[in-house]
Amino acid sequence: MTNARDFSLADELDATKTWDGDSAPAEDDDFESGYTVVSPEDPDPEELTGGQQDLVERHALKRVAGLSTELEDISEVEYRQLRLERVVLVGVWTEGTIADAENSMAELALLAETAGSEVLDAIYQRRQRPDPATYIGRGKVDGLREIVAASGADTVICDGELAPSQLRNLEDRLKVKVVDRTALILDIFAQHAKSREGQAQVELAQLSYMKQRLRGWGGNLSRQAGGRVSGGEGIGGRGPGETKIETDRRRINDRIAKLRRELKAMKGTRDNKRAQRQRNQIPSVTIAGYTNAGKSSLLNRLTDAGVLVDDSLFATLDPTTRRTTTADGRVYTMSDTVGFVRHLPHQLVEAFRSTLEEVADSDLILHVVDGSHPDPEGQLAAVRSVFAEIDAGDVPELVLINKADAADPMVIARLRQREPHSVVVSARTGEGIEDALKTIEHELPRPEVDFTVLLPYERGDLLNQLHQHGEIESLEHTEHGTLIHGRAHPDLAGELDAYAQ
Incomplete structure (x- = not known):
């Protein structure tokens, strides 16, 4: 199967791109043409009995010993910690060029790999808007069900946030677990959160997401019934005064309230530290940017911070602040922050708002962009949209074009023309670090x-x-x-x- 690390939608990879625009059933009027990426190593569906593998073969497909991929009830989706193993990616391309769609799917594959899964296949569909019932058209759902059965996948990941009804309809038709982009990112954050505050923020975001997606967990639970409903049983046929789903929602609301109180207390501690720095007139610089753009590596280069550096998405969740000095001896602080991504879940922005206030309250933002990425302009736009959401759009910004050692010189030149107030650096080789420090010192607020x-x-x-x-x-x-x-x-x-x- 295609390894998740090597997965890409580019033509040069050893994958066959087939046009399936005419494969939809005639009755599917809202189905539109799309691409399907098919791995040449996928098994022949005709070799599978009835399009399904038996239980023994499914156990043989497991990557992690002792980790079950079977769901007794396919409606039982675990949002707390997703057990992703063998996945199929699904996307809907509504705007932009085909390159934009491929970049989005490639990023979804990296997110899936970061969560610990293996990407088997990926398809995306050209539509004006996602289907309100199943995210993709009915014909595409039938094709996706065949791909899932042929590849032995146990999870489908959609490149968008699904409504509860879309999630339920897809699971009912595909007979496997369905996860949207938001749940995937929340799971990655849950894996990487280390501090008490980070874990509380992630749990708050997960509960806020899950509260809107509660559903019945089986037909044997009591339901409220009255009048002539439930077969006309009427009086005497009612269930208890509070249904199971109402109990779950009440407990989630109680937990959310408790987490908000805890985070408010933690925010007070951070506010005290920030107020002390402001009383001492210590300027603050914040490093922000797209995930895996090299922010932690640059912090280590600029301040010898010694923080964790990992070539993975969202490796850093907890902010790190280091005290440093300019060449003439002035003291200022430099902070690393959580990375951003396209369509960052709103629940995460709200939960991490107290942390992201470090960006809005800083005197200078070092906006790090990956110069070797296929779409650096898209990264810049995605990060700036988050800046606007947290009221940091008016803070002075210096763009650091990182990974110059691996970037195309033509791309670097294009970015320099687009972002005149920028410095080209390489955290790996040290190129441009001295120029970046001089520019930072010049940009720091001057005494009055x-x-x-x-x-x-x-x-x-x-x-x-x-x-x-x-x-x-x-x-x-x-x-x-x-x-x-x-x-x-x-x-x-x-x-x-x-x-x-």
């Missing part, structure tokens, strides 16, 4: 008050504060003290008034 003072030699503490939090333009040691001219913030300038010249 101009001063000239003669500091006595016993006030070395004020001289040290000037080095750390001010700008010294000239310094001369005289017999009466140190004559200094420069700029300082109002609080520090007030302490210098007694020595003004």
